[in-house]
Amino acid sequence: MALCMRKSLNLINLLKSKMGLLGTINPSPWASTLSRHHEFPVPAQTAQNLGSSDGDWIVKAIVLSSRRFKWTKAEKQLISRNDVDDNKVLDFPGGKVSFTPEMRFIPESPEERTRCYRVLDGEGQLIIGNNFVQVSKELAVKMYTDMVTLQTMDTIFYEAQRQGRISFYLTTIGEEAINIATAAALSIDDHVFPQYREPGVLLWRGFTLQEFANQCFGNKFDYGKGRQMPIHYGSNKHNYFTVSSTIATQIPHAVGAAYSLKMDRKEACAVTYFGDGGTSEGDFHAALNFAAVMEAPVIFICRNNGWAISTPTSDQFRSDGAVVRGQAYGVRSIRVDGNDALAIYSAVLAAREMAICEHRPILIEALTYRVGHHSTSDDSTKYRPIDEIEWWKSARDPVTRFRKWIESKRWWSGEAESEFRSSVRTQLLHAIQVAEKLEKPPVADIFTDVYDVPPSNLQEQEKLLKETIKRHPQDYPSDVPS
C-alpha cells in the first residue's frame, strides 16, 4: 500500500502544478464516499509523461470534481450550495437531501447515452484529443500475436468440433481485443473469475496450446481430469478460476475473493467477466451492491456483445446498457469500445490502480459484437441477419484494427503476419493431434476430489467398479486405464 500512496501523492503534486488544482484531493483509501462528476481530464501530454512505456500501472485517474468539495469519511453527505438555508435541506437516514417543491421524475433513459471511450478509429489511427497509456513495441506485438493466436485457435477448434473430434466448443471471435488487452493490463497476481468467453486471458498468462487442447479432449493431462465439457479451463498457477457453466455466479465469487485480497493486504485485485445477459442475473446485482458496501478491490468487466444466445440486448434490459447500473450501486464505471485494444488497455490499467489503491469496485462495460455463434450448439443465422454478422466480422474486426495500428508504427509487416499465422496454425493442428491420441484419465479419477479425502463409501464403490471392469471387460471401453 505504501507504494500506492507514494506514487499517488507524486502524481497529485505533479497534476496540481500542471493543472492548477483547486480544492483538496484526499489520496487516502477512505476518500471513497460520494463523488460526482467523475471525469478524467488528464490531458494526453500529462498521461504520456506519467506513463512509463513498459506497461507499469502508473497512470492515476484522478477524481476531479467540478465543484470544490472536501470529502470526508464520515456521514455520506450531499452538500449543496443551499446547505446554509435550513428550510431547503432535510435530514433522513442516509444523509441530508435538499428538496424541491417541483415534482420531477428522473427519466428512464438519459438524454444522451453514456459516451464510449475510444482511442483508435476504425482504420487503426489514433483519434485526436485522445489520452491513453503508451504501450511499448514488445507489449503491442505480444498483444497482437496473442489476438491472432486466439482467433486461430477458435477457428481450428471449432472445426474440430464440427468434425466430431471434440464434443463442444465456444468461440471468442470478435472479442479478441477484450480478452487480450484486459489481460495485458492486469498482473499475474490478479485473480480472474471468467464466464466462459475469456480463454484469451489464460492464453496471455501462459497457458499453452497443448494445455487448451488437452482440456478440450479430456485426456489424462487435462488439468480438469476429464470432468468438464470443453472450454471449461482452469488453472491455479495462472490465477484463473475454473470456468463454471452457471451464468453470473462468478461475479459474487470475485467480490468475495477481492475482499479476501483486501484482508490479506495484497497489491492485487479480483477481476470478473460476464456478458450483457449475465447482468440480468440476481447475482450481478447482489455482487455490485456488496462490492460497493464492502469496498472490495474488484473490476467487473461486462462484455456487452449484443446477444445472449438469441436474446438481443433490447430484450435483455431497457437501461442504457450495463454501465449506468454502476452508479445505481455506488460503483465507478466507464464505457469502452471493446474492439479497441488500446482503449481497453488504458481503461483496465486505470481501473486496477483505483481498485487496489482506493479499495473500490470498478465497472467497465466493453461494447462489442459476438461474431461467432453462441457455441457449437447454436446457429445464429436463425435469429440474426447473415450480413450483419459478416459486416462485424470483416469491417469491425478488432484484430485487423490493431494490426493496422502496429503496422503504422512499423512494428509489424505483411511477411511477419503470414509467417506467424501459418506457424500458429501448424502448432494448433499438432496440439490437437497429440491431444487426441493421449489416453483418457484413469478410472480412479471418477472418485477423487469429491471431498478432500475420499470417504469410505466412495472407496468401496471404486473397488466394486474395478472388480466389475475386470470381470466384464467387454462392457467397458478399452482406452480407459485403471
Next chain:
Amino acid sequence: MLGVIRRKIGAGGSSLLTSGWSFQSRPAVSAWRSYSSAAKEMTVRDALNSALDEEMSADPKVFLMGEEVGEYQGAYKISKGLLEKYGPERVLDTPITEAGFTGIGVGAAYYGLRPVVEFMTFNFSMQAIDHIINSAAKSNYMSAGQISVPIVFRGPNGAAAGVGAQHSHCFAAWFASCPGLKVLAPYSSEDARGLLKAAIRDPDPVVFLENELLYGESFPVSAESLDSSFCLPIGKAKIEREGKDVTITAFSKMVGYALKAAEILTKEGISAEVINLRSIRPLDRSTINASVRKTNRLVTVEEGFPQHGVGAEICTSIVEESFGYLDAPVERIAGADVPMPYAANLERLAVPQVEDIVRAAKRACYRSVPLAAVA
C-alpha cells in the same frame, strides 16, 4: 418449548425413572442424575458461540458473515459478543441477499479464507442453493482439486414453533443427497461444539443444521469437550442409549424425543437403542447396521418430509447390507407430507411426537397389531 429431562445411563444401566415426561410440561427444576463425570451444563447457544469464538481465535482466516450476525449479536444470539471481540472485518453484517453473500462467501473460500456463512434459517438458503450446490459442493471435483471450498453454512433448520410453512422446512435430505457436501446435525451442546469445530476445520463445504428450539436447551458437558482443541469426528454417529430390542435412529431435536420414547418403552419391557446420527452425510452406515444386526428391528425418526428423506436412505442401507438380520419391516417416522400448518393443533399433528415413536417401536416388536391387519 420442550422441557428436556435428560439422564445419562452409565454402563450398568438403571431404572431411575423421571416423572412428568409429557412434552407439554415444563418442570421448574430439571430432575436428573448423571453418572458421568460431567459437572458443567451448557446451552446449545453457548456451545455454538464458544466454538465460533475459539475457532476464530485460533485461525485468522475464519470469519463470520450473515444477516444480523454483528451489531444485533445474531438473530438467535449465536454470535453474541463476536463483533466486539473480532471487529467488523471478521464479523460481517450483510445486505439482505442470500444469493449475494453466499456467492461472496464461496468466492472468499475459493481464495483461501474460511468463511462461516449464517442463514437466518435454512429456508432462506433456497435463495442461495445454487451457490451451495453448484459453486461450493461441486467445485473441488469440477476443478480437479484445484479449487477447494473450506466453507461452513450454518443456521437453524426444520420446524420451530408456530412459524408456518416457509420457516419450518427440514433440508437435511436435500443437502445430504449432493456429493461434495458434508451435512451435520448436532443434538446436544457437546455435539454442537465438537461438530461445529470439526466443520470449520474441514477442507470441504459443510452444511451445519442447527435447531432453533434446541438453542436454549441445556446439556451437561464433559471437561474434555470444553477444551479448545475438542473436535468430534465427522461421519460417526453416537449411541445415546444402548438397548437390545429395537434400534431407533434420529437426529437433531428428534433425538430428545427418541430418548423419551425409549424411557416409555422400557416400562413396557422393550429395550430400545437410540442412535444420534450426528452426521447425515457421510452417514454412519456401519454403526447403524451393527446396531440393527444386534436388535433386528429399526425405527427411523426425522422431522422432515417422508418422501426421499433420511429414513428412506437408512432403510435402503439396512436392506442392502443387513437384510437377513431384520425380523420386522423397517418403520419410518417422519413429518406429515404437507407444508407445515400454522395453527398449534395442526402443527402438533404435522410433526412426529413421542407417542408416534413409541407406537412404531411397538409395531416393529409386534407388540401392536399392524394397521393393515385391522379390517
